[in-house]
Amino acid sequence: MEKVLWKSQQPFPDNFVPADFLSLLKKNPNFRPYTYSSLVLLSTPITQHLASIFIFLSVFVHLKEQSLDPRTLIWLSVACFILGYLLWSFLNQTHDTPHAAINDYLKAFKSSILIFLALMSLSPVLRTLTASTSSDTIWALAAILFILNAILADYSAPSEKELSHGRLIPVLSMNAAVSASVVLASRLATDIAVFGLMLFSIQSFALFPLLRHRLQTSPVAVQASLTACLVMSATWLTLTLSQRLAYMYALVFTSVTFCAPGLLIWAQKYKNELRGPWDVAVPRVN
Amino acid sequence: MQERLSIAMISDFFYPNVGGVENHIYMLSVNLMRKGHKVIVITHSHGDRVGIRWLLPGLKVYYLPFVPIASSATLPNFFTSLPYLRTILLREHIHLIHAHASLSSIGHEGILHAHLMGIRTVFTDHSLFGFEDAASILTNKLLVGTLKNVDAVICVSHTGRENTVLRGQLFERDEITLTLTVRKNVYVIPNALIAEQFKPCPPPPSKTITIVVISRLAYRKGIDLLIATAPRICAAFPNVNFVVGGDGPKLIELLQMREKHRLQDRIELLGPVRHEDVSSVLSRGSIFMNTSLTESFGIAILEAACAGLYVVSTRVGGVPEVLPDDMISFANPDADDIFRAISEAVQIVSLGQHDPFHAHERVKTFYNWTQVATRTEVVYETVITSRQIDLWERMQRTMELGPFAGPIYTIILIVDCMFFLFLEWWMPREDLDYVTHEWHHDKFKQHMEDVKAGAPTTIQEAVDHSTLVTIPELLKQVNTYNSETSFNW
Numbered sequence: 001m002e003k004v005l006w007k008s009q010q011p012f013p014d015n016f017v018p019a020d021f022l023s024l025l026k027k028n029p030n031f032r033p034y035t036y037s038s039l040v041l042l043s044t045p046i047t048q049h050l051a052s053i054f055i056f057l058s059v060f061v062h063l064k065e066q067s068l069d070p071r072t073l074i075w076l077s078v079a080c081f082i083l084g085y086l087l088w089s090f091l092n093q094t095h096d097t098p099h100a101a102i103n104d105y106l107k108a109f110k111s112s113i114l115i116f117l118a119l120m121s122l123s124p125v126l127r128t129l130t131a132s133t134s135s136d137t138i139w140a141l142a143a144i145l146f147i148l149n150a151i152l153a154d155y156s157a158p159s160e161k162e163l164s165h166g167r168l169i170p171v172l173s174m175n176a177a178v179s180a181s182v183v184l185a186s187r188l189a190t191d192i193a194v195f196g197l198m199l200f201s202i203q204s205f206a207l208f209p210l211l212r213h214r215l216q217t218s219p220v221a222v223q224a225s226l227t228a229c230l231v232m233s234a235t236w237l238t239l240t241l242s243q244r245l246a247y248m249y250a251l252v253f254t255s256v257t258f259c260a261p262g263l264l265i266w267a268q269k270y271k272n273e274l275r276g277p278w279d280v281a282v283p284r285v286n
Numbered sequence: 287m288q289e290r291l292s293i294a295m296i297s298d299f300f301y302p303n304v305g306g307v308e309n310h311i312y313m314l315s316v317n318l319m320r321k322g323h324k325v326i327v328i329t330h331s332h333g334d335r336v337g338i339r340w341l342l343p344g345l346k347v348y349y350l351p352f353v354p355i356a357s358s359a360t361l362p363n364f365f366t367s368l369p370y371l372r373t374i375l376l377r378e379h380i381h382l383i384h385a386h387a388s389l390s391s392i393g394h395e396g397i398l399h400a401h402l403m404g405i406r407t408v409f410t411d412h413s414l415f416g417f418e419d420a421a422s423i424l425t426n427k428l429l430v431g432t433l434k435n436v437d438a439v440i441c442v443s444h445t446g447r448e449n450t451v452l453r454g455q456l457f458e459r460d461e462i463t464l465t466l467t468v469r470k471n472v473y474v475i476p477n478a479l480i481a482e483q484f485k486p487c488p489p490p491p492s493k494t495i496t497i498v499v500i501s502r503l504a505y506r507k508g509i510d511l512l513i514a515t516a517p518r519i520c521a522a523f524p525n526v527n528f529v530v531g532g533d534g535p536k537l538i539e540l541l542q543m544r545e546k547h548r549l550q551d552r553i554e555l556l557g558p559v560r561h562e563d564v565s566s567v568l569s570r571g572s573i574f575m576n577t578s579l580t581e582s583f584g585i586a587i588l589e590a591a592c593a594g595l596y597v598v599s600t601r602v603g604g605v606p607e608v609l610p611d612d613m614i615s616f617a618n619p620d621a622d623d624i625f626r627a628i629s630e631a632v633q634i635v636s637l638g639q640h641d642p643f644h645a646h647e648r649v650k651t652f653y654n655w656t657q658v659a660t661r662t663e664v665v666y667e668t669v670i671t672s673r674q675i676d677l678w679e680r681m682q683r684t685m686e687l688g689p690f691a692g693p694i695y696t697i698i699l700i701v702d703c704m705f706f707l708f709l710e711w712w713m714p715r716e717d718l719d720y721v722t723h724e725w726h727h728d729k730f731k732q733h734m735e736d737v738k739a740g741a742p743t744t745i746q747e748a749v750d751h752s753t754l755v756t757i758p759e760l761l762k763q764v765n766t767y768n769s770e771t772s773f774n775w
Contacts, residue, residue, distance in 0.1 A: 003444045005476040005583075005607045006652040014440075014473040014661055021468065022448050278414035278449040280506060281579040281602050281619040285514040 026275040033268065039261030041220060044227045045155040047257050048212055051230035052204045053146055053177075054249055058237035059200060060184055063193050067240075070196035077199045081112065084203075084211055091214055115202070123185075123195040130186040138183050145180035149173050153209065157216045177205035227257075291666055292324040294375060294383045298359050298390035300329035301341065304561065306585055307387045307412045310442075310477055315345050317659035324724070326378055328371070330360050330392060344725035348374055352392065362391035362428060364698050365705055368399050372709055375403055377720045382666055384408045388415070388425060388453075394432040398699070401435065401680065402706040406669045409433065410440040411450045414582045414603050426453045431695045434683045437669040438471040440662070442583045443604030447474050471668075475661045476608075477583050478653040479592060486594025486642035487569045495526050495635055497628070498571035498595065500559055500586060501578070503534030508577030508600060513539055514621040517547040519628050526632060527552050531559035531567050568593040572635045572642075575628065579619055581605050587614070592649040594642025598631045600624070609652075613645055677703070 002010075003018070062068035085108060089101070130138060152173035181201035185194045215222060231253050239246040295315055299307040315325040327345060330352040339347045350370050352360045375383070383400050385393030388411050397407045409432070415422045433439060433454035441447035450456065450472070457466040497519070501507045513536075519526055530540065530553065537555070544553050559567055568574070574590030576599040584605045591597050591613050599605050601616040608614075615634075617627035634640050675683070684699055685692040 003607055004610075005443060005474070005604075006609055008652055008657055014475055014664070015470055017468045017472075022451070025448065025452070274417045274452060276448060276452075277445050278580065278582075278603055279416050281508075281600065283508055283511045283577075283579060284618075284620040284622075285510050286621055 022276075024277050028271055028273045029275050030273070031271065034261075034265055036261055036265060039264060040257060041223065042157075043257050043261055044223050045212065045216060047253055048227050048230050049150060049153050049155070049209070050252065050256065051227075051234040052208060053150060054234040055230070055237055056181070056201065056204050057146075058234070058241060060197060061241055062237070063188055063197055065241075066189070070190065070193040073196040073200060074192075077196070077203050080203060081207070084207060088211055088214065116199070119198050119202075120195050123191045123198065126182055126185050126198065127188065127191055127194040128186065130183050133183075133186070135187065138187060142180045142184050145176045145183070149177040149180065149205070152176065154213065158213055174206050174209070177201065181205070290322050290324065291382055291670065292378060292380045293318060293326075293666070294378065294380045294396070295325065295327045295386065296329075296371075296383055296390075296393045296396035297327075297386035298330055298354065298392050299387055300327055300347065302332050302335065303358050306477070306583070309561075309585075310410075310412065311386055312341070312345070313478070313480075313655050314659060314662060316343065317655045318662070319343070319345065320656075321659055321663065323663075324378075326374075326380070328374060328392070328396070330354055340725070344727055344730070346725070350392070357389075359389050360391050362394060364395060364398060365702065367392055367395045368702065368705055369709055369713070371396060371399050372403065372706065373713070373718060375400070375405060376715060377718050379721070380405055382406045382408065382669065384410065386410045387412050388429050388450075389413075391428075394428060397432050397436050398702060399706070401675070401677070402703065404674070406672075406674065407436045408438045408440065408665060408669060409436045410442070411446060411454075412442055412582060414446060414449050414580055415453060417453070427691060429454050431684070431687060431691065434687065434695075435675060435680050437672065437674075438473065438665050439469075440473045440475050440665060442475070442477055443607050444474055445604040445607065446582045447472055471672075473661075473665050475658055475665070476653065477585050477588070478655045478658045479585065479588055479649075480655065481592050481646065481650040481653075484565050484568065484589050484592040484646075486646045489572055489642070493525050493636075495523070495573065495632055496529055496571035497526060497573045497575050498529050498531070498568055498590065499575050499577075500531040500564060500567060500590075501576065503530075503532050503536040503540060505536065506579050507534075507536075508579045508619060509534070509536035509540065511577040511600070511619060511621055511624055512575070513543045515624045515628065516553060517543065517549065518621075518625050520547070520549050520552045522625075522629070523632055525636075527554070529554045529556065529567065529570055531556040531564075533558040564589060565593060568595060571595055572640075573598060573628070573631050575624075576600065576605070577619075577624065578602055578605070584608055588649065588653065592646055594645050596631050596635055596640045596645075598624070598627045610648075613648070 003020075059068065059073065063070060063073065089104070152170055154170045154173070178201060181198060185197050188194050188197060212226070215226065235246050235249055235253075238249055293315075295311050297307065297311055299305060300311055301308055311327060315327060318325050325345060327347045329347065329349060331349040336349050336351050339349065341347060348370075350367065352367070355361050374380075380403075383396050383405055385396050385407065386409075387393060393409070397409060400407045415425065417423070417426065430453070433456060439450060439454070439456060441450050451468055456469045456472055458469050459466055499512060501509070503509050512530075516528055520528070537557075540555065544550060544555070556567065568590055572595060574587065574595040574597045576584065576587050576590075576597065578584065578600055579602060581603040584599070584603070587597050587599055587605060587608055591609055597609065597614040599614060599616060600619045602619065606616065615627045615631050617623040681696055681699060684695045687695055
């Protein structure tokens with residue numbers, strides 16, 4: 001039997017099922033089994049991001065409980081910024097002449113001073129901005145915003161184009177985190193604490209993700225040690241506040257890094273992709 | 287002599303909308319009526335077109351007062367249509383409903399309700415769907431639920447059948463060998479066309495070869511491929527021109543291409559083309575180009591071939607089944623390959639190897655609606671004489687849908703039964719206004735002549751008592767019949 005419609009007088013009834021029925025059906029044609037190690041490596045950006053949120057939260061609680069001096073936090077932030085900036089410029093060596101590089105450093109210095117001053121002058125405003133809102137609302141709001149931040153963050157590895165042309169920050173994600181810090185800042189007692197927290201928040205949610213994204217192309221050892229560093233500091237900072245919470249964090253980290261990839265590999269055996277002549281063809285236009 | 291059936295076509299897609307499904311339903315209904323069956327159409331309302339209308343030649347259409355949500359499809363809600371459908375199906379003494387198109391929720395609901403009144407069901411699938419995107423996943427789930435209990439399924443091409451069988455899971459498990467086989471009630475019956483509407487005309491004496499494209503200008507129709515290949519073809523063949531008919535989101539890109547390559551005098555853009563003008567547009571060219579990325583049947587290709595054009599098409603979906611290989615050139619959906627196929631077609635046409643009149647005569651023998659109606663009749667016959675699934679088996683089959691969908695659909699089924707019992711009590715069958723009169727075409731003709739002559743007449747004798755048609759409306763329908771009942775795709 002030919003699979004044609006134009007032969008109107010076929011010797012078969014219309015419900016005849018030929019032997020080659022569904023012969024063009026392809027199951028899982030593009031199936032590539034994942035390997036556990038590559039998935040673990042790909043999950044580290046998520047762990048890193050969660051760890052930086054947890055570090056930020058514990059810093060906030062320490063500030064609120066006044067067990068951390070805001071001045072120490074500010075000096076730490078500045079030191080981190082300088083270290084991070086040096087690393088960043090080392091990774092992006094695009095300038096040929098030392099003159100252009102110095103010009104770049106000066107520009108960066110100028111804008112960081114501007115942000116520094118703007119934050120300092122705004123911190124009294126930020127402290128009282130949501131002061132009239134009840135604390136329960138603030139916690140709920142901050143939790144929602146941080147979840148939004150974690151969901152919308154960019155965990156992908158940088159592409160070739162991004163490496164040469166820079167990249168767009170996932171704006172919504174960053175804004176969610178900074179808004180969360182603003183609402184949290186209103187729970188702090190002094191202006192200097194607010195200033196320290198905001199400075200730290202910009203470091204961890206605007207600048208640090210850029211650096212982490214850039215570091216994803218670095219060797220496995222660097223990524224692993226960065227992740228370990230962040231995870232340990234998050235757990236250690238929380239351990240002094242609440243033991244139970246620290247255990248929970250450790251659980252989250254292990255499940256994201258080690259259990260979730262295993263789950264994905266297990267779920268792959270249920271993959272059932274059906275392809276056939278009915279699919280919308282992809283046009284090739286050169 | 288088989289018995290005369292009362293059939294209700296149910297679909298969201300019907301006149302005054304235009305398209306392939308709409309045309310199919312109309313043509314099939316008319317041809318079934320010619321064979322002596324009684325056919326009505328049930329669809330949703332369009333603007334102020336609510337209630338009962340008649341289309342020539344005596345096709346009764348019920349427009350139910352539902353509002354479409356998107357692309358003329360109504361929201362699937364399973365129950366609201368039951369009061370309407372029950373009344374209509376009972377008063378019209380329907381034996382069998384024939385639902386069309388998998389995106390038509392009113393069709394699905396018809397299949398769900400029909401068993402309550404002992405009515406048999408047939409479903410025709412007109413389109414291809416993938417399995418990946420969210421829309422497909424949701425519609426496919428809905429389709430599986432509906433097709434579990436349908437009596438027969440008709441697809442318009444072999445590829446379409448493979449697709450529908452997979453989407454609707456139309457398999458049966460053999461109790462002994464435990465192998466899955468395709469259900470016996472899935473048929474392939476193609477579309478057809480009225481060959482007389484697409485007559486070829488002698489080619490113009492000039493050396494110019496015109497390539498005709500008539501298509502909705504959308505991504506799925508592969509307009510990107512047209513945009514990529516048209517400038518190359520124009521550059522390679524100075525005697526080839528394009529005529530492009532159709533409208534859509536890709537029109538702007540087409541205009542930009544034409545401007546960029548300064549091809550204003552080579553590529554003519556016609557804008558939207560009405561179906562009755564398609565034939566005249568086709569008659570201007572000698573090659574028809576179709577770049578669709580997916581196509582279940584491809585009626586446009588058939589119309590072009592019937593009008594004597596040589597067809598070049600992408601090899602997608604059911605297109606390779608439509609025409610014999612010597613009437614069509616295939617290309618992969620790839621700009622280079624389409625260019626190659628068009629070059630071959632230009633060669634064939636300029637050497638005069640393609641005879642339009644011979645092609646027309648051949649297409650005439652391939653497809654006609656009478657034959658489609660006969661083949662559909664066979665399906666109806668089989669369905670009517672087969673055993674009806676009882677409620678318990680229906681529930682068992684529905685439970686096979688899966689651990690989540692199964693119980694949900696079963697609950698819907700049971701609630702539907704209870705709703706039906708409530709309606710039986712609330713609107714008893716004895717109180718229904720049953721249809722006793724039918725359309726008498728000759729009487730109607732006589733009356734129309736009288737009306738035109740100015741004679742006072744009562745149209746009541748000619749038409750069913752229950753209809754809401756006024757004389758001016760009937761006159762309007764008669765006068766606009768030719769333009770209204772022909773369809774675009």
